[in-house]
Amino acid sequence: xxxxxxxxAFVLAGGTDLLVRMKLGHIEPxxxxxxxxxPAMNSITHxxxxxxxxxxVSGAELGEHKAVARAWPGVVEATNLIxxxxxxxxxxxxxxxxxxxxxxxxxxxxxxxxxxxxxxxxTGRRTVPVEKIVTGPGQTSLARGEVIxxxxxxxxxxRSGDAYxxxxxxxEMDIAVVSAGVSLTLERGRIKTARVVLGAVAPTAVLVPxxxxxxxxxxxxxxxxHKLAAACSAACKPIDDKRGTIEYRTKVAGVxxxxxxxxxxxxxxxx
Amino acid sequence: xxxxLVSTTINGDAVEFACPPQESLLAVLRDRLGLTGVKxxxxxxxxxxxxxxxxxxxxxxxxxxxxxxxxxxxxxxxGMAENGKLHPLQENFIEHAALQCGICTPGFLMAAKVLxxxxxxxxxxxxxxxxxxxLCRCTGYDKIVRAVQATATELxxxxxxxxxxxxxxxx
Numbered sequence: 001x002x003x004x005x006x007x008x009a010f011v012l013a014g015g016t017d018l019l020v021r022m023k024l025g026h027i028e029p030x031x032x033x034x035x036x037x038x039p040a041m042n043s044i045t046h047x048x049x050x051x052x053x054x055x056x057v058s059g060a061e062l063g064e065h066k067a068v069a070r071a072w073p074g075v076v077e078a079t080n081l082i083x084x085x086x087x088x089x090x091x092x093x094x095x096x097x098x099x100x101x102x103x104x105x106x107x108x109x110x111x112x113x114x115x116x117x118x119x120x121x122x123t124g125r126r127t128v129p130v131e132k133i134v135t136g137p138g139q140t141s142l143a144r145g146e147v148i149x150x151x152x153x154x155x156x157x158x159r160s161g162d163a164y165x166x167x168x169x170x171x172e173m174d175i176a177v178v179s180a181g182v183s184l185t186l187e188r189g190r191i192k193t194a195r196v197v198l199g200a201v202a203p204t205a206v207l208v209p210x211x212x213x214x215x216x217x218x219x220x221x222x223x224x225x226h227k228l229a230a231a232c233s234a235a236c237k238p239i240d241d242k243r244g245t246i247e248y249r250t251k252v253a254g255v256x257x258x259x260x261x262x263x264x265x266x267x268x269x270x271x
Numbered sequence: 272x273x274x275x276l277v278s279t280t281i282n283g284d285a286v287e288f289a290c291p292p293q294e295s296l297l298a299v300l301r302d303r304l305g306l307t308g309v310k311x312x313x314x315x316x317x318x319x320x321x322x323x324x325x326x327x328x329x330x331x332x333x334x335x336x337x338x339x340x341x342x343x344x345x346x347x348x349x350g351m352a353e354n355g356k357l358h359p360l361q362e363n364f365i366e367h368a369a370l371q372c373g374i375c376t377p378g379f380l381m382a383a384k385v386l387x388x389x390x391x392x393x394x395x396x397x398x399x400x401x402x403x404x405x406l407c408r409c410t411g412y413d414k415i416v417r418a419v420q421a422t423a424t425e426l427x428x429x430x431x432x433x434x435x436x437x438x439x440x441x442x
Contacts (some may be wrong), residue, residue, distance in 0.1 A: 012336075019334045020315045022293065032292065034339060060328060084404020085382065086319055089328035090335070172403040173317075 003122055003145030005031040011147055012036075013056045014090035016083060017099045041149060044068060051153040052118075055094035060085075062093070072153055073267060074162030074181060074260075078109035081166060084173055094148045100134045101175075103200040107134065108181035109164040111197045111205055114154050121146045131197075134204045159186040161267030163260045166199070167252050169243075176200045177244040180232065180256035182264045184215070189270060191215050196228065196261070201236040201253050208235040211257055220265045228261055229254030275338040281306070282350030290337040297321045299337035300347060308348035308377045312406070319405030322378035323347045329385045331404075348377035351384065359429075360384055360422045367418040371409035379405045383419045391427055395420065 002009045007030025012018055021027045035041045041054040046067045053062060059079045062068065069076045082091045082105050096106045097117070107130065115130045122145060130151070135141050142148070162183035168174035179199035185192050196211035214227035238249035274289040281304070288303050297314075300306040300323070312318035314333045321332040324346040351358045360380050363369070370376045379402060386393055386401040393401065398419050399412070407415065 012339075014334075015336070015339075016316055016334050019295070019336070023295075023314055023333075029293075032336075034336075036339070058328075083316070084319065085385070085401055086322055086329050086331045086404040087316060087334075089325070089330045172400060 001031065001033055002147065007031065009033070013092045013095045014058060016087050016091045017095060046071070048155060050155045053093060053151045055148050055150055056092060059088040059091045063088070071156045072113060072162060074164045074183060074264065075106070075109045075113050075153065078164035078181060079106040081105045093151050097130065097133055098140055098142070098148065100138050100140050102137055102203055102205070103176040103179070105164070105166060105176060105179065105199070108179055108197040108199040108205045109162065110151060111207055112181035112183040112195045113162055114183070114195060116152045117148045118150045118152060119146050120149045127152070131205065131207050136203045157185050159268050160184065161264040163263035163267065165256045165260045167256060175243070178249050178252040178256055180253065180260040182257065182260040184261070184264050184268060186268045186270050190217055190219055196232065196257055198232060198235060198253050198257065201238040201249050206235050208232055210235065215261060220261060220270060225258045225261065229258045232257035277337060277341045279340045279342065280344045282346055288337070292336065292338050294337045295333050296335040296337050296340060297332040300332060306347050306349050310374050310377060312374065317406070318375070319378040319382060320375050322381040322405065324381065324385060329382055348380055351380060358384070359425050360419070363418040363422045363425070367414050367421060369410060369414040369418040375405060375407045379407065379415055386419070387423055387426060392423060
């Protein structure tokens with residue numbers, strides 16, 4: 001349907017961004033396809049092999065799934081930070097991803113988690129790392145006729161933890177000035193694998209391998225944290241705007257990266 | 272574009288309406304069904320004045336299309352009072368002067384009711400977070416929070432009385 005429509009065609013999931021853009025006259029869709037009643041898209045499956053979250057699953061539904069919240073607290077808390085309770089009833093991770101805001105809350109947490117997007121079209125299905133979806137503000141790598149059906153999180157090894165933090169000037173209902181997501185796994189008390197991701201400091205969320213390298217092999221001591229913060233700040237290419245200056249965002253990215261790593265470490269059972 | 276025919280349930284009553292596919296649930300409720308208790312503030316999901324519940328979940332009706340609610344259940348402020356008797360939340364909003372101009376009030380009442388249905392004993396912080404999607408430019412929020420706290424206490428006491436009565440009946 002989406003492919004055969006000659007005019008502007010859009011997928012409607014939660015509608016918390018799409019309907020605003022329609023209202024403001026930014027888009028005039030010729031066709032909207034509501035995906036909320038497609039079973040494969042409105043369900044969560046969670047097992048030892050991994051977690052699959054349908055594209056139409058709302059933030060509130062994800063937050064109420066206890067097993068997923070236990071396995072991926074960082075991903076769930078990031079998704080639950082999107083908007084108010086009213087917005088949570090409707091908003092989706094995939095919508096947050098495809099809206100392609102540099103400040104999207106769920107995106108750094110998904111990338112840190114190693115999440116993949118299941119992209120479907122009339123001709124087939126492909127699985128793409130989440131960091132390959134957004135190419136710039138409001139831009140994605142999806143071709144015409146392609147839709148994200150679900151987000152897949154990998155199997156979670158024991159002694160793993162993740163966390164997401166954002167800085168906003170008020171306590172609720174705001175857009176991230178800077179954000180950081182960290183996911184890591186321990187082996188004998190030391191960090192075996194890690195992924196560190198920053199949000200709102202560049203045109204897209206940034207995976208920072210240097211920040212991960214700074215803590216891999218460590219017990220997250222002061223020295224490792226210091227190097228992680230420096231790597232985070234070095235990876236920033238932020239804009240200057242009324243919400244934060246370049247200098248401020250660069251500095252805070254290091255601080256949030258450090259704090260998110262500490263929370264993830266604790267959740268993984270590190271001491 | 273052709274109108275979409277929708278059958279839904281609003282405040283317990285079966286309702287049918289036809290609307291253009293791009294029309295919001297807010298516009299349907301107010302302009303087609305005369306349920307003007309739901310208010311339009313921002314129209315972009317930021318102010319919460321248009322809050323209703325959709326299958327029990329709190330939503331901004333400005334961010335829902337009328338065409339989406341086929342077969343769903345909607346509750347609006349019009350369904351909150353029962354048999355002409357105000358809900359304790361409504362009574363307490365009056366008692367605590369938790370409103371001035373009143374535009375935001377239906378939305379606050381819907382949000383507060385969803386909160387108390389899920390969490391009968393919320394802390395002040397929980398109340399403030401639960402109502403963060405509702406903006407009020409008159410009251411400064413304190414009176415609204417007090418009204419919700421008072422209602423929570425009142426409803427818990429009512430609940431206790433009920434269960435005591437049940438127990439005494441049994442014995």
